[in-house]
Amino acid sequence: MRIVLGVGGGIAAYKSALLLRLFTEGGHDVTVVPTDAALRFVGAPTWEALSGRPVQTDVWSNVTDVPHVRIGQEADLVVVAPATADLLAKAAHGLAGDLLTNVLLTARCPVVLAPAMHTEMWEHAATRVNVATLRERGVTVVEPDSGRLTGADTGPGRLPEPEAIHAAAMAVVEGAAGERPRDLAGRRILISTGGTREPLDPVRYLGNRSSGKQGLALAEAAVARGASVTLVAANLELPVAPGIDVVPVQTALELQREIDARTTEHDVVVMVAAVADFRPAEYTDSKIKKTHDPADPDAAPTIRLVRNPDILAGVVAARGGASAPLVVGFAAETGDATGSVLELGRAKLERKGCDLLVVNEVGVDKTFGADETSVHVLTRGSDEVIDLGPGSKAVVSHGIWDVVVGSLPTD
Ligand code: CTP
Numbered sequence: 001m002r003i004v005l006g007v008g009g010g011i012a013a014y015k016s017a018l019l020l021r022l023f024t025e026g027g028h029d030v031t032v033v034p035t036d037a038a039l040r041f042v043g044a045p046t047w048e049a050l051s052g053r054p055v056q057t058d059v060w061s062n063v064t065d066v067p068h069v070r071i072g073q074e075a076d077l078v079v080v081a082p083a084t085a086d087l088l089a090k091a092a093h094g095l096a097g098d099l100l101t102n103v104l105l106t107a108r109c110p111v112v113l114a115p116a117m118h119t120e121m122w123e124h125a126a127t128r129v130n131v132a133t134l135r136e137r138g139v140t141v142v143e144p145d146s147g148r149l150t151g152a153d154t155g156p157g158r159l160p161e162p163e164a165i166h167a168a169a170m171a172v173v174e175g176a177a178g179e180r181p182r183d184l185a186g187r188r189i190l191i192s193t194g195g196t197r198e199p200l201d202p203v204r205y206l207g208n209r210s211s212g213k214q215g216l217a218l219a220e221a222a223v224a225r226g227a228s229v230t231l232v233a234a235n236l237e238l239p240v241a242p243g244i245d246v247v248p249v250q251t252a253l254e255l256q257r258e259i260d261a262r263t264t265e266h267d268v269v270v271m272v273a274a275v276a277d278f279r280p281a282e283y284t285d286s287k288i289k290k291t292h293d294p295a296d297p298d299a300a301p302t303i304r305l306v307r308n309p310d311i312l313a314g315v316v317a318a319r320g321g322a323s324a325p326l327v328v329g330f331a332a333e334t335g336d337a338t339g340s341v342l343e344l345g346r347a348k349l350e351r352k353g354c355d356l357l358v359v360n361e362v363g364v365d366k367t368f369g370a371d372e373t374s375v376h377v378l379t380r381g382s383d384e385v386i387d388l389g390p391g392s393k394a395v396v397s398h399g400i401w402d403v404v405v406g407s408l409p410t411d
Contacts, residue, residue: 001028001173004071004107006080006100007047008087009037011150012116012159016081017042019162020050023079026166031071033057033100035087059099068099072106079169080104082116082159083141085127091139092130112140112169119155136239140172171392180398183405185226190266190325191219192259192311194234196252198279200303201288208274212236214330214360214373215272217393219244221401230266232258234273252276252308263315263325268404270328271312271354278305316353326408327354328400332362342376342385349378355407356380358400377403 003023007016013034023030032047036057047055059068072078080087080100087100091113096102104111113134121127122144131141142165145158159165193215197205216238219229223243230245234255240246249255252275263269281304291297312329319325331348335341345359359376373396374389388399 001076002074003028003030004075004078004103005030005032005051006078006083006087006103007032007034007038007042008080008082008084008100008116009035009040010082010084010116010159011041012082013038013041015159015162017046017050019079019081019165020047022162022166024051031055031075033071033103035098035100037084057099059102068096068102069106071099072103073108075103075107075109077109077169077173078103078107078111079114079165080112081114081162081165083113084115085117085121085124088113088115088127088130088134088141092133110140110172111138112142112165112172114142114159114165114168115144115157116159117144117157118149118153119157122157132239140168142168168392171395174395180221180224182226184222184401187222187227187268187408188266189219189222189227189229189268189270190232190259190262191215191222191229191270192232192234192255192273192275193219194236195274196234196255196276196308197250198252198276198308199250199283200280201284201286203287206276206278206280207235208276210234210274212238212273214393214397215270216240217397218270218272218400221394221397225398225401230262232262232273234275252279252311256309256311256314259311259315260318263318266325267408268326268328269315270330271315272330274332275308275311277308279308280304281306310352312352312354323409326356326404328356328358328404329354330358330360332360334362342378345376345378349380354380356403375400379403379407 005020007013020030030051031053032051032055034047034055034057044055090101091104094105096105134141144156145160146156147158148154149157194212195208195210197207199205219231220241222229232247232249232255234249247258249258255273288301292301293299316327329352331345333341333344341361345357349357357378373393375396377386386403389396
């Protein structure tokens with residue numbers, strides 16, 4: 001594979017020398033395109049020696065080869081590490097003042113950007129918008145690590161380790177290369193994702209940490225295989241690709257209403273959302289004050305909770321003995337004194353009555369940010385366990401659809 005390794009002007013440029021090594025040891029042909037600023041951190045001889053190729057930063061050398069167009073056109077993969085805030089901005093706006101930004105404009109292959117910068121820059125509204133724009137266009141912008149930065153400060157903005165960037169880049173190529181079968185064409189798929197929030201008063205809620213990435217990846221993978229997808233999204237803060245019908249919700253009761261209203265018109269229902277099992281029994285119209293009890297100013301309030309409905313079990317009950325829709329549940333398990341992850345998963349599958357249960361072993365995955373996962377797929381009425389991953393959520397999603405396709409009735 002012909003890989004272009006872009007290197008931006010950040011101190012983490014030294015880590016890209018190791019990334020380059022990983023690519024060349026994989027047998028790939030790597031052209032390094034640093035920016036001028038990158039060469040202040042790591043010089044051209046390092047890149048030339050490790051890649052076995054000359055490097056240039058501008059568009060004025062070797063002009064007879066038209067490198068500013070050719071390098072991008074001929075690449076099978078472009079990876080930029082570190083991608084500085086400045087480079088992200090230039091890429092988002094299509095600026096092309098040097099060789100690397102020209103490559104980014106001319107490349108038609110998968111592009112992976114690995115940002116590295118100080119937390120303030122990463123969290124700045126300008127950078128957030130640039131990252132969202134790039135992602136909407138199909139560029140993979142990997143999440144930076146959180147940890148020690150250049151100085152004594154810590155926070156999100158660290159360049160991920162070279163092995164992690166290498167794995168992310170390979171997963172993107174794998175996902176893009178696999179011509180997906182259109183085996184979900186004509187199928188209507190309903191997916192819930194995200195995490196519900198149960199309001200306590202106008203400013204507070206009970207929530208959970210679910211990002212919604214897995215449900216989103218499943219939705220994108222299903223669309224790629226020809227399905228029409230409705231995504232009931234609980235507090236999802238991620239951009240959703242065009243072609244997916246999104247129904248935003250906040251609470252478990254709203255999620256239940258939107259799922260129940262659509263179940264019968266779908267062939268498959270996948271409950272990925274982390275649904276709060278409990279909600280506050282009372283909602284207070286105004287903010288609960290610290291001194292909420294005039295009789296005892298130091299008292300802390302007691303919040304009474306009530307059970308939320310089990311939406312998944314409700315979907316199964318509503319279809320009665322019918323085989324449609326096919327119902328897929330998710331379960332994050334750690335294992336405990338009462339059983340292993342798989343034993344708890346098997347018991348949950350029987351309890352919920354769904355057709356498939358995707359069990360995520362929490363806490364043991366080798367994760368890359370939150371983008372990498374590994375799961376076990378259990379089928380009701382069978383002892384078989386299908387292991388998927390570790391891999392990107394996109395790759396694992398396709399593995400899940402492979403299982404679903406095998407379980408769907410053929411018409
Ligand atoms: N689920 C649901 N309604 C709920 C809780 C969970 O539909 N009130 C769904 C989830 O979307 C998921 C599956 O049920 O597909 C398993 O969720 P999980 O939280 O693991 O199940 P619980 O029944 O809450 O089990 P636990 O005792 O482990 O909390």
